Amino acid sequence: MVKKRVIPCLDVAGGRVVKGVRFEQLRDVGDPIELATRYSELAADELVFLDITATLEDRGPTLELVERAAEELSIPFTVGGGVSGLEDARALLRAGADKVAVNRAAFEDPAMLTALADEFGAQAVVCAVDARGGEVVTHAGRNPRGRHAVDWAQEAVARGAGEILLTSIDADGTRAGYDLALTASVSDAVSVPVIASGGAGEAKHLADAFAVGAEAALVASIVHERPERLRELKAELREAGWPVRS
Amino acid sequence: MRVVIADYGGGNLRSVSSALARAGCEPVVSIDGVEVREAALAVIAGVGHVESAARGLAAQGLDEAIVDRAAAGRPVLGICVGMQLLCGESEEGGRGLGLLDAPVRRLRSRRVPHMGWNTLRPTRPSVLLDGLEDDDVYFAHSYAVDPAAADVTVAQVEHDGVVVAAVESGPLAGVQFHPERSGVAGARLLANVVRWSRSV
Numbered sequence: 001m002v003k004k005r006v007i008p009c010l011d012v013a014g015g016r017v018v019k020g021v022r023f024e025q026l027r028d029v030g031d032p033i034e035l036a037t038r039y040s041e042l043a044a045d046e047l048v049f050l051d052i053t054a055t056l057e058d059r060g061p062t063l064e065l066v067e068r069a070a071e072e073l074s075i076p077f078t079v080g081g082g083v084s085g086l087e088d089a090r091a092l093l094r095a096g097a098d099k100v101a102v103n104r105a106a107f108e109d110p111a112m113l114t115a116l117a118d119e120f121g122a123q124a125v126v127c128a129v130d131a132r133g134g135e136v137v138t139h140a141g142r143n144p145r146g147r148h149a150v151d152w153a154q155e156a157v158a159r160g161a162g163e164i165l166l167t168s169i170d171a172d173g174t175r176a177g178y179d180l181a182l183t184a185s186v187s188d189a190v191s192v193p194v195i196a197s198g199g200a201g202e203a204k205h206l207a208d209a210f211a212v213g214a215e216a217a218l219v220a221s222i223v224h225e226r227p228e229r230l231r232e233l234k235a236e237l238r239e240a241g242w243p244v245r246s
Numbered sequence: 247m248r249v250v251i252a253d254y255g256g257g258n259l260r261s262v263s264s265a266l267a268r269a270g271c272e273p274v275v276s277i278d279g280v281e282v283r284e285a286a287l288a289v290i291a292g293v294g295h296v297e298s299a300a301r302g303l304a305a306q307g308l309d310e311a312i313v314d315r316a317a318a319g320r321p322v323l324g325i326c327v328g329m330q331l332l333c334g335e336s337e338e339g340g341r342g343l344g345l346l347d348a349p350v351r352r353l354r355s356r357r358v359p360h361m362g363w364n365t366l367r368p369t370r371p372s373v374l375l376d377g378l379e380d381d382d383v384y385f386a387h388s389y390a391v392d393p394a395a396a397d398v399t400v401a402q403v404e405h406d407g408v409v410v411a412a413v414e415s416g417p418l419a420g421v422q423f424h425p426e427r428s429g430v431a432g433a434r435l436l437a438n439v440v441r442w443s444r445s446v
Contacts, residue, residue, distance in 0.1 A: 002405050003363045003382060040429070045363055071264045076384055076427040093293060096260035098386065098427060121327070123359040123386040124293045162359045162388070193361045215357060245363045245382045 003245045005045035005216035006206065006234055007195060008223050010035060012065065012081070013053045019173070019221050029224040033068050039223070040075050042230045045245055047073070048101065048165070048218065050128075051081030052140055063095045070096020078126055080165075085109075089116050093124060101165055103128040104138040107145060107152065110159045117160025122192070127161035129153055131182060132169040141169040150185050157190045164190060165218070167197040173221055175201030178209045187213025203236035210242055247440060250285035251275045252312065254292065254302030262291040262325065265426035269436040282311040287321050287443040290328030291426075296350065296389065297340030299327050309343055316345050321417045321443035326387060329413065329420030338389050345418055348395030352388060355406035359388045364403040364411075364423075366431075372400040372414050373442045374421075374435065381431040383411070383423040390422055417446045 010017045010032050017035055018026040029035070036047050049065065066079055079092050080101025089100045100120075106113050106127055116125045130137050131149035138145055153164050166186050168179035178196040187194045193215035200206060206217040223230045237244045249271040251259050259275050266273040266289070273289075274281070282288055290312065292299065303309045316322055322345075324332045331342040336350035353360055363382040368375045378401075385403070391410040393402070401412040413420045419439060425432035 001364070002357075002360060002385070002403075005362050067260065070260045073261075074265065074268075074427065074429050074432060076386065076424065094260075096264075098261070098293075098424075118295060119298060121294050122388055123361060163361060191356070191358060193357050193359070215362065 001243055002215070003045070003243050004210050004237070006230065006237070006244065007046045007048055007216055007218050008039045008044050008230060009048040009050060009197065009218045009220045011050050011052045011220065013051070015062070015065070017224065018052070019224055032065055033072055035224070035227070036069060036077070037072055038227045039230060040073055042227055043234055043246060044075060044230060045216070046075060047077040049077060049079050050101070053081075063091060066092055066095040066097050080126070080128055085112060086115055086119065089120065093120060099124050099126050099163070101126040101128045103130065106156065106161075107136065107138055110155055113156055113159035113161050117162065122160055122162030125161050126163045126165050127153070127156040128165040128167065129156070129186075130167045130169055134182060137169055149182060150189050153186045154189050157192050161192065163193050163195065165195045165197055167218075168199060171199030174199050175222060177201060177205040178214075178217070180208055180212050183209055183214050184212035203233045203240065206233065207237060207240050207242060247271050247286050249273045249287045249289060250281050251289045251291060252282050252303065252308045253277045254290075254299055254306065254308060259291060261426045262289065265432065265436055269433060269440060271440060277306045277308070279307045279311040282308050283315045287323065287440070288312060288315060289323045289325065290331055291325040292327055294327055296327055296330045296336045296338050296342060299331055300340055300342060303331065313343055313345065316417055319417050319446065321419065321446040323439050323443075324418070324420040325426070326422060326424060329391070329422055330389060332418055332420050333391060336389060346395070346398055346413060346415055346420070348398055348413070349392045350389050351392050353390060353405065353409065360385050360405045360409060364405060366401045366403060366411055368401050369396070369399050372412070373445065374412060374414055374419055374438050375401055376438050377434055378431060378438070383425070383428040383431050383435070385423045387422060391420075
């Protein structure tokens with residue numbers, strides 16, 4: 001049986017890992033490669049690097065970080081933030097990213113997902129869906145788009161996305177638990193794996209997300225504060241009976 | 247040991263190259279047919295659609311180089327799509343090099359792609375799997391070798407049914423998972439591949 005995944009997410013701004021609450025109040029939590037290597041040693045199943053200022057600053061993610069990560073890491077990693085089309089995605093995959101996460105660009109041009117999947121395979125295409133009150137939002141939560149997240153996730157998968165990274169902006173950084181209703185409805189509506197994101201505070205929150213259908217759970221602030229927490233979270237999940245890699 | 251990674255334009259060769267270097271090899275990424283034909287070990291790796299990968303290989307003449315070296319008994323490792331390229335007809339559309347008599351089918355599991363860490367179950371002894379019984383390795387794929395190809399299968403995993411995880415036949419080895427992204431277990435697999443390639 002495929003294991004449930006625990007995935008530290010590194011929000012990167014200006015070459016540093018940052019963390020905020022509801023995408024605001026950013027503070028510096030470290031060097032991306034140093035943190036990534038540490039998480040890899042602590043049995044992270046995958047990593048996600050999100051360049052959270054790339055779309056706002058209208059530029060693509062930095063390739064140098066991806067190249068370093070590819071050489072240093074021996075676990076898979078996804079890169080997102082500012083991926084605007086095939087050329088960006090190709091450059092990231094060539095630089096060593098295992099998957100690319102696309103958000104706004106895919107929402108505005110869903111055919112892009114098909115082009116990506118045709119060229120790189122669906123397994124390399126992650127559609128990031130940010131939602132507030134169930135509605136899709138883009139530009140780091142600033143722009144509401146007037147469409148339900150379930151509806152968009154279904155189309156994204158039909159178009160070629162191989163995974164949905166579902167972030168609840170309401171829950172992000174609160175440590176009060178994932179948005180389980182949203183996670184459940186998206187997981188039920190699509191056949192690809194769903195990664196729950198936003199709100200992790202304790203092992204029970206991850207277990208709750210798995211119980212409603214998520215294949216993976218993103219964690220950020222709780223592990224950035226004390227990376228060893230990652231190993232503890234996974235041990236607690238195993239004790240609770242979840243298939244989690246040690 | 248000099249290992250050539252066939253560059254068909256599909257990406258993600260940097261991680262494979264780094265992992266092979268960590269395993270003590272001298273990896274080189276190449277589009278040169280002679281190099282791909284003659285190296286001590288050739289690796290076909292990467293992500294992508296099997297058809298675009300096959301087209302990419304053919305565009306550089308690397309398909310013939312791989313077929314020639316296999317016919318001469320020189321070892322080839324296929325990783326993920328590279329493993330599917332060693333096979334014949336694929337349900338994804340298109341076909342591989344037909345070196346392994348095994349069709350490639352879409353997974354019938356509830357969640358596809360099969361994405362994440364899964365536990366290897368060896369089905370017959372192979373040097374490729376030394377020390378890897380019950381280890382977790384990383385998968386990311388929607389298509390796989392048909393489980394009916396039991397004669398070449400050396401390991402499988404469970405994902406709503408059997409998924410072929412590794413094959414070995416003469417000078418050909420294939421892994422559906424990503425050793426370059428499977429931590430310590432992946433490093434061991436690559437070290438085993440190096441040993442295997444010397445014994446082929």
